[in-house]
Amino acid sequence: MADYGLKISQDGYSITTSDPRNLVFSSGFNTLGIALQGSSNQTGTSGDVKTFTIAHGLSFTPYVMVFFNTSKYSSYWKSLPNAIGTTSDFLGNKDVSFYSDIRVDSTNLVVRITLNNGASDTVTIKYYIFNVSV
Amino acid sequence: MIIFYNTQTGGIVGTIEGRVHDVAHLNVGMTVSGVDPDHIDKIVCQWKKTGEEELPDGTIAAIFEPDHPQKDIFLGLDKHPTDVYNFKVKLDTRELVPK
Numbered sequence: 037m038a039d040y041g042l043k044i045s046q047d048g049y050s051i052t053t054s055d056p057r058n059l060v061f062s063s064g065f066n067t068l069g070i071a072l073q074g075s076s077n078q079t080g081t082s083g084d085v086k087t088f089t090i091a092h093g094l095s096f097t098p099y100v101m102v103f104f105n106t107s108k109y110s111s112y113w114k115s116l117p118n119a120i121g122t123t124s125d126f127l128g129n130k131d132v133s134f135y136s137d138i139r140v141d142s143t144n145l146v147v148r149i150t151l152n153n154g155a156s157d158t159v160t161i162k163y164y165i166f167n168v169s170v
Numbered sequence: 171m172i173i174f175y176n177t178q179t180g181g182i183v184g185t186i187e188g189r190v191h192d193v194a195h196l197n198v199g200m201t202v203s204g205v206d207p208d209h210i211d212k213i214v215c216q217w218k219k220t221g222e223e224e225l226p227d228g229t230i231a232a233i234f235e236p237d238h239p240q241k242d243i244f245l246g247l248d249k250h251p252t253d254v255y256n257f258k259v260k261l262d263t264r265e266l267v268p269k
Contacts, residue, residue: 072195072198073186073187073188074172074184074185074186074187074251075185075187075251075252075254075255076174076183076184076200076202077183077184077255078183078202078203078204085203086202086203087202087203088184088200088201088202088203089199089200089201089202090199090200091198091199091200091201092198093198093199094194158255160255162252
């Protein structure tokens with residue numbers, strides 16, 4: 037590693053002698069920056085397959101993270117992909133089942149969710165697209 | 171914030187969060203199932219620098235605010251972005267109105 041650059045240490049650690057794990061930032065390492073973040077939202081009923089497509093505009097296949105919630109269980113966000121099947125999740129909810137997945141390439145992030153709420157429900161996804169290639 | 175909406179219903183289908191969007195963000199597209207991509211348009215709210223303030227420690231901090239007629243709504247959405255789905259777009263004026 038070069039002996040020049042930028043470093044920020046945690047409070048209480050010397051910038052010159054601390055281990056890299058005690059640095060908040062070092063230009064000696066790649067950073068996982070967010071290129072794009074946002075949300076999308078669709079309403080449907082049980083059995084509907086909802087697809088969300090974000091044409092991210094990056095020239096590479098980015099690392100992504102996606103979370104979702106539904107209007108029925110809006111107090112928390114769950115990570116995707118998610119495959120609960122016909123059983124309940126650890127909170128006892130069957131808000132999404134059958135199938136849900138994420139596909140990403142150098143053009144699109146595609147999220148597909150099958151609703152399983154019985155009645156009409158709204159699913160919201162939150163996506164994070166990073167400036168790092170998979 | 172960039173808001174994607176259905177030009178047939180006014181329903182909001184998605185967002186890109188942030189205050190200042192460069193060309194890369196402006197070129198991003200979004201589609202959802204059941205909506206013709208040709209029926210999705212977007213509203214862009216950029217933030218602009220309106221001044222500076224000196225903090226108690228002497229630091230000079232820039233002040234930004236939404237450069238949009240519905241500034242107050244976008245100030246709220248900056249803190250709670252998914253609250254955008256409590257709104258829809260009034261198609262003739264392209265204003266956000268509560269559902």
